Amino acid sequence: MKKYEKIIESILLICAVVATLSVFLITLFIFKEGLPILKEYGITNFLFGKTWSPTNGYYGAFPMIIGSISVTLGALIIGVPMGITCAVFLAEIAPKHIVKVFKPAIELLAGIPSVVYGFFGLSILVPFIRIHILPIVQKLNPDAYTSGYSILAGAIILAVMILPTIVNVSENAIRSVPVEYKQGSIALGASHFETITKVIIPAARSGIIASVVLGMGRAVGETMAVILITGNMPKVPGSLLDSVSTLTGTIAMEMGYATPMHQKALFATGIILFMFIMLLNITATGTMKRLGAK
Amino acid sequence: GCTSNGEPVQEKTGENTLSGKIVIAGSTSVQPLSEELAAVFMEKYPEVAVEVQGGGSSVGVKSAVDKIADIGAASREIKESEKEFGLTEYVIAKDGIAVVVNPFNEVEDLTLEQIKKIFTGEITNWKEVGGKDQAITVVSREEGSGTRGAFVEITKVQKKDAEGKKVDKTTVNALVQPSTGAVKQTVANTPAAIGYISMGAVDDTVKPVKVEGVEATEENAKAGTYKITRPFLYLTKGDESEIVKAYIEFVLNEGQEIVKEEFISVK
Amino acid sequence: MLNNTKIMVRNLNLFYGEFQALKDINIDIKENKITALIGPSGCGKSTFLRTLNRMNDLIDHVRINGQILLDGLDIYDSQCDLITLRRNVGMVFQKPNPFPKTVYENIAYGPKIHGIKEKSTLDEIVEKSLRGAALWDEVKDRLDKPALGLSGGQQQRLCIARCLAVEPDVILMDEPTSALDPISTLKIENLLEELKKDYTIVIVTHNMQQAGRVSDETAFFLNGEIIEMNLTDSIFSKPKDKRTKDYITGRFG
């Protein structure tokens, strides 16, 4: 065997290792910088403290955790039914020529940089909520108030952003349901609609769940668009129209402002984010495996 | 206080022979001024590139300390805790902080006490200060902003607590925006908003209110009648390169003509 | 037992795009009989079978003309309700295709779709259908287990049971035993014998012996045409057409 083969193999291996090593390096860095404050300040104080005011020495990340969760949940509540519906439409209902137009359009939606969505949200959605939504809400609750920078705005924009992920992954899952299932159901006298809801969607559920989890990851991780439209208010929100700040937004905004303690607190926020995403990924692969095995 | 202790560069390095790159980072209030100064400087020395970017005053301090920028910019005085880094400070200008509201807001004048109460959340409706019956949208800067630091100190939003520790009492119901420009834009687009920005950044999209009856103008700030002012600082650490020296020298002398246009010169 | 015609097919032509897969088919399918469709691969047996419950509607570019009367009513009439048609004309596919649900859910699926909600009624139907498909004893203890865990022969009988559960009049079977071992095949053939008391059955098969064993009448397809149709005994003992004879004796196909 020619001599350089071994050398090449080692080079290739090194490249593969570099990719992995960077993960460990990133993890190491974040934990090294962030863990001390978690210890010093107390994990529960950090996780459940309601005041985030680093200059005053308060590092309670709870408002941001709730902020991240609330915009993400909101995005899922809007985006998941829409996304799955579009996926069903593409895979089962739409005639070919519509699929040909609609699918690339959805893919385009995925490619648009998130700041463009943020910009759209800032210039259209935020005023819209203040001017048109608020009066409606005020009819029910006269005390309601919003500047427009809100969970609602963030959730809507994030919903649009995760829509393509959900549509694409779900559509693939639905398309890969064996046609025999569909035929079996149709031949029993089930309508197309019944076949979709009772046979096809259940059979595709692991893929659909995966799409939701992926979308969720994207929503939790989004940063700049969210800074532009949620108002960045580190306060536990009381309603959908309240402003919130998110984990990612806080890191991005305050990263430079680094008294050493403050910077560590931001890394600790990074740890939370990191764990959150890990948890999501593990649940995702977990459910996929469990459902796939059945 | 003014602590311009940098040795003035005496001998002029021959014109046009300077070349290289200067990176300035930090305060978003200083940023527009730096941009203009840099533009003129680069015209003079075409071989020099001056890169200006924002981030906020603390980024300015940090980047000077870590030497990731040649010059850090800050829109507040250096804190006690930052003194130990051994930074060299140059006061390049003074600036007032304008308290701005939406142009449609009919409130014209606020006292320092009212401003303090609005920003600490004690006053939450414009009618309490002579405006419409409308909830106030407070817009503040992020933690670590120089403008915020100076503002809360002067307006007493920041207080000493029992242990003598300074505590920033800015209401938690404030929207937070990460730059002077973002605050301005938020106030411009939100009818009930109030915020504070560098006086040099004020334009007709927002309306500065009088503070204690004094209009927010450079003259008043210079005269000391307008109370909310702070210095603009350039920070360096260790030995400065030729071009950095030349640039700072330029800013402190010829540059002051440019400073005068929107800010208060230090000459 | 009556010798009524259950399904009457007249001048049926079917095109896949430009390709004519069925050519002027005329055939009467008798009630409570088993009719076998035989013929070489690609001759149109499956296509024909699928016209009877309009499963071809699912395929793009299919064009059909002619008439199919089920109990005298045209199933290709625009007034015809597909759902009711398919409920009345059940189908068992070549490859067993249980849903990825439990055994119970598989059988209960059809009745539920058709509006039956009470647990007790469903239980009854499930048992009756599984007994009808001679599968009850084998699966009665694992009704809540996934149907995909059954053996191939059991899955095929499950699909028959699933079909029985909606109480059709006609059952169409497309090579229902081609994927099965001889023992499972035998079980299903015996089952057919039982079922024909209550149902009209049309079965596609590649297996000449099977056609001979189970069917009452046999139709021989070739290139989209029906060459010959007759009582099974007659067609196997004295085929009228030379091509039928050649096929039956294994000369081609």
Next chain:
Amino acid sequence: MLNNTKIMVRNLNLFYGEFQALKDINIDIKENKITALIGPSGCGKSTFLRTLNRMNDLIDHVRINGQILLDGLDIYDSQCDLITLRRNVGMVFQKPNPFPKTVYENIAYGPKIHGIKEKSTLDEIVEKSLRGAALWDEVKDRLDKPALGLSGGQQQRLCIARCLAVEPDVILMDEPTSALDPISTLKIENLLEELKKDYTIVIVTHNMQQAGRVSDETAFFLNGEIIEMNLTDSIFSKPKDKRTKDYITGRFG
């Protein structure tokens, strides 16, 4: 013509994990002869063929013991250079597998790998190899066209030409005509006749007639063992082992 032994196999055993696919194989392959390997599916013909140029090394969990001597040198010796071995022992696969390159590039691939750079030399080799594989006339005007555009038979001959281009001593062929029509098959069989003047050829075939037509010697494999090996004429006319006879006469397999 000499009757030298080109490849000598002694006590060869091969395991896929726990499964023993070759059992104590002993066989001599003669120079400038065509040796055919026959036997029912799964008996280990391909496996054995692939031991001769160590293509089995690509598969995980393969364990081999015994000896294979090529020109007296053990090819499983740690000193043996795989590259040289495979260059000397060429292989033509069951399914034609030209690279997705031009006809020319396909043939020139091997020589280039082995260090030939001059265009003129390469041109020469390409022509010679294509002529050797009786393909030159058919493709000489389309050398720069994609090889995947050739017909199945042409592709197969292209693969043979590709193999010839590196000038091996031995050519291994694994059912080289199973994917081809009768006319292409005939062309390749004629070609084998030509090639054996210069090469030692081992061919796996399912086709008894083919083995009879082209080979000089035939080995009959069954369940990983060589049951019988002899001159082709003898083995077909008077097989010694009953199992060989059964197989040849079509009694099983």
Next chain:
Amino acid sequence: MVVNTKVHIGKIAIKKKNLNLKEKIAYLWVYFAVTLTTLILLSIIGYVLLNGVKHINIDFFIKEPKSMGRSGGIFSIIAGTIYLSIVSIAIATPIGVCAAIYLTEYAKDNKFVKLIRFGIEILAGIPSIIFGLFGFVFFVIFLKLRWSILSGGLTLALMILPTLIRATEESIKTVPQSYREGSLALGATKWETIVKVVLPSSISGILTGLILGIGRAIGETAAVMLTAGSALGLPKTIMDPARTMSVHLYLLASEGISKEKTFATASVLIVLVLLINFLANMIVNKYMKSTRTAS
């Protein structure tokens, strides 16, 4: 054997049944959701383009931005975007492609390789701000690379690695084993086989991965701002800071510097993404065709 006893069968009433209310609502919802999605897409793109295109002219592309982007063009920003994309791709491609080759062609199924795969999977899930955080502290400060195209490029390279590795792996896996066997049987070494047969056959998949990577590099904001900085000047060397179009758009939008320039920048960005999508589709289509003729 018990057989159900079923008497009767009268005529079947095969009359057309109308959709029931539930199904009507369901279909209504489907069409509503699809229409809404389409409207959202059209309104976002339409809003940006309608307001933006009229402010785009040649000057916008070839002039440098002035007074923080309030006037002038976006030349240095386009340059910065391209520069940064190229650097990140140049760093990520060799590592990504080599890693993918290792994983598909060399790796055995052992713990170590599982660990590598696990790592790559995690890398794909990490939110970009974490990359930014890491890049800022590690590349910018710790390695003293300052805000520069190099810092940004390294950070982005890490971000696009998983995309690239996966795309490459997928396309390498589709190369028929018979090509490899054919090459090896001619006496080629493994590496020769990979370079001369495997990679050429999977090149379009790799290209698609690259283009997707570029798309991600262009779209990223937070991590780029923290690592490549946001200086407006025209970057010359790899050690210069740069501002990409997304960062520029973010700053323009957030600071309300100039509506016109914001829309114009956003329009250019959208058109760019359109082009990239188009390019990726073209390659995928070509690739599909070439594999079709291969089979």
